[in-house]
Amino acid sequence: MRLTLSMAYAGAGLLLGCTLLTQAEDPATPVALQNPFPQLIHEYQEDHGNLQRYYRFPFSGLDQERLTQFHQNYQARIGEIPFESLSQDGRIDFLLMRNHLDYQLKLIDYRNRRLKMVTRWIGFAEEMTQLFLDRRSSTSKEASLIATDLTKLLASIKETAAPLTKSGDDQLSAVHAQRVITIVSHLKRELDAWYRFYHGYDPTFNWWNQKPYQAVATALDNYLDSLKNILGDNDALVGDPIGRRALTNALWNEFIAYSPEELLDIAEKEYAWCVKEWKRAASELGFEDDWKAALNHIKTLHVPPGDQPAMIKELADEAVDFLETRDLVTIPPVCKETWRMEMMTAERQKVNPYFTGGEVISVSFPTNEMEHEDKLMSLRGNNRHFCKATVHHELIPGHHLQIYMQERHRAYRKLFRTPFLVEGWALYWEMLLWEKEFYDGPEDRVGMLFWRTHRCARIIFSLKFHLEQMTAEECVDYLVENVGHERRNATAEVRRSIQGGYEPLYQAAYMLGGLQFRALRQEFVDSGEMTEKEFHDNILLENSIPIDMIRAKFNGQEMTNGYASTWKFYSAPATEP
Numbered sequence: 001m002r003l004t005l006s007m008a009y010a011g012a013g014l015l016l017g018c019t020l021l022t023q024a025e026d027p028a029t030p031v032a033l034q035n036p037f038p039q040l041i042h043e044y045q046e047d048h049g050n051l052q053r054y055y056r057f058p059f060s061g062l063d064q065e066r067l068t069q070f071h072q073n074y075q076a077r078i079g080e081i082p083f084e085s086l087s088q089d090g091r092i093d094f095l096l097m098r099n100h101l102d103y104q105l106k107l108i109d110y111r112n113r114r115l116k117m118v119t120r121w122i123g124f125a126e127e128m129t130q131l132f133l134d135r136r137s138s139t140s141k142e143a144s145l146i147a148t149d150l151t152k153l154l155a156s157i158k159e160t161a162a163p164l165t166k167s168g169d170d171q172l173s174a175v176h177a178q179r180v181i182t183i184v185s186h187l188k189r190e191l192d193a194w195y196r197f198y199h200g201y202d203p204t205f206n207w208w209n210q211k212p213y214q215a216v217a218t219a220l221d222n223y224l225d226s227l228k229n230i231l232g233d234n235d236a237l238v239g240d241p242i243g244r245r246a247l248t249n250a251l252w253n254e255f256i257a258y259s260p261e262e263l264l265d266i267a268e269k270e271y272a273w274c275v276k277e278w279k280r281a282a283s284e285l286g287f288e289d290d291w292k293a294a295l296n297h298i299k300t301l302h303v304p305p306g307d308q309p310a311m312i313k314e315l316a317d318e319a320v321d322f323l324e325t326r327d328l329v330t331i332p333p334v335c336k337e338t339w340r341m342e343m344m345t346a347e348r349q350k351v352n353p354y355f356t357g358g359e360v361i362s363v364s365f366p367t368n369e370m371e372h373e374d375k376l377m378s379l380r381g382n383n384r385h386f387c388k389a390t391v392h393h394e395l396i397p398g399h400h401l402q403i404y405m406q407e408r409h410r411a412y413r414k415l416f417r418t419p420f421l422v423e424g425w426a427l428y429w430e431m432l433l434w435e436k437e438f439y440d441g442p443e444d445r446v447g448m449l450f451w452r453t454h455r456c457a458r459i460i461f462s463l464k465f466h467l468e469q470m471t472a473e474e475c476v477d478y479l480v481e482n483v484g485h486e487r488r489n490a491t492a493e494v495r496r497s498i499q500g501g502y503e504p505l506y507q508a509a510y511m512l513g514g515l516q517f518r519a520l521r522q523e524f525v526d527s528g529e530m531t532e533k534e535f536h537d538n539i540l541l542e543n544s545i546p547i548d549m550i551r552a553k554f555n556g557q558e559m560t561n562g563y564a565s566t567w568k569f570y571s572a573p574a575t576e577p
Helices: 037-054 061-079 088-116 125-136 143-165 174-198 203-231 243-253 260-284 291-299 308-325 333-337 372-381 384-394 399-406 411-416 419-435 441-466 472-482 487-499 506-524 532-540 547-554
Strands: 340-343 360-363
Touching (some): 088 411, 125 174, 243 441, 260 291, 291 441, 372 487, 384 419, 441 506
Parallel strands (some): 340 360
C-alpha cells in the first residue's frame, strides 16, 4: 500500500511521524545494516568541509594529495559495507556515495590538468603558496628572511607578467586569461589574509615586511589589470569550455545513459515540437504561422511599473488553486503560507534577467537606474504571459515546495543534489500543466512555449559551447534568432551559463530532467500503478538524487554492486499538435 503525504498532515497541518515508502523494509534486518549511510554521509560532509577549509590551496601538491587521500579512504570505507545486507534505500545510497567519491577524484584530476595548462602564467604560485603553508603550520621564520622571500616573489611576479607587454605568441587567449585571473585573484586574497595575520601583532614582521608586502600586492594588482585588458570591457562574454571528456564524465555522474550528441538530437526534436505549437498559437492570434510576430505581441502585454508584485501574487494563488482542485500534489500548509517576495537589483539582472525562486521569489523587473532601452527590454522580457509559467516554476509546485520537502525528508541526500532533479522537477510541472490546459487562451500558450523552447535551446547552446562547437557570441545569436529573446536578456542568459558559477550541465538539466520525469510518469501513473498525487508525493520524499535512482526505488529494481544506468528515457517528441 502506498500512502500520500496528505495522510501525514492533520489538524493545524503539523507533520506526523509517518514515513511514506514504496516498499517495506525487512523488519528482521537491523536498522544499522539496512542503511548506515545517513550517518556515514553526515560524517563525510563534516570531514570534507573541515578539510576544504584547511587544505584550501589548489596550487599546493600537499593539499591536493590530502584531498585525494581523503576520498580514497572513504572509498575503502564503503567498500567494506556488505552490499547484500542493505535495504533498497541503503543500496541506492551506497551507489550514490560511491559515484560521488569517484567523481570527486575525477574533478581533482580535471582541475589539476587545467591548472597545468596555464602554469607558465602562474609561475610564482608555488612560492607564494609556501608563505600560506608556513602560516598554516605555525612555522616560525625570521622576519628578515620573510622579507627576502617577498623580494624574490616580487621578481618572479614581474618576470611572469612581462610577456603580456609584448605581442605575438606570448599573448594569452581570453579563455586562459580568465582562468589565470581566477587563480591570481585567489592568491591575492590569500596574500592579504596572510599579511593581516601578522600585521600589528609582530613588531619585527611589520618593520621588515610592510614595504615588501605592499610591493608584491601592487605587482599582483598590475598583473590582474594586464590580464583583464586581454578580456576587453567588463561585459565581455568569456567562458571556459570543459571539452567532451569532462562533459561525458559529468553525464556519467548524473546517471544519464546518453552521449552529448544524443542529447543534442533530443533537444532538436523537442524544439521542432515547440515551433509547431508556436505556429498554431500564432495562427489563433491572427499572425498566420509567424510565431515571432505572436511573441513580439505578447511581450507588449506587461503590467505598468509598480504593479508586478500584485500580479506575481495573483499568479501564485492561481497555480495553488489549480493543483488543489485537481488533487495533484500535497501542499503542506506552512509551505503554502510562508513564501516571500523580493525585487531583483539591476546588477543581478545583468546575470539573471528573469526570476529566481524558492522560499523567496526574486522578481526581475525594470529599476529606475537602468538605461531606457534596458528598461524596455526588461518590461518585455517579464510580461504577464512569460510570468504565467515562471511563477509556478519558482514557487508551488516548483522550487519552493521542492526545497521545503527536501529540508524535511532524507535531508542527508542533499550531498547528491542534482539540477536534473531540482530544475527537472520544476520544468516537468510546466509540461504537465500544459497538458492539463493551465492557460487562458493562445497568449498564455505562447508565453509558456517561450520557456519550453528556451529549455530546448539551453541544451543546444550549452552543450555545443562546452564541446567547443559554438562561441559565446554565437550562443547569444542563437537565443535571439531561435527563441525570440531580447538581446540584452539573451546575453545575460549566456553569461549566467558560462560565467555565473553554474556547473556545465546545469542549463541542459531543465528540459532533460523534465523529460525524465515525463517518462517516469508514463511508467507509473499512466500504467495505473500510482495516482498522480502518490507519484508526486513519493518523488518529493526522495530528496535531490538522480532520477534514475528514484525510478529504481519505485520499481523495486534489483540493485547490484556494479549497477550503471542504462535507462533510455526518451522515446519520442511530445504529442503532435
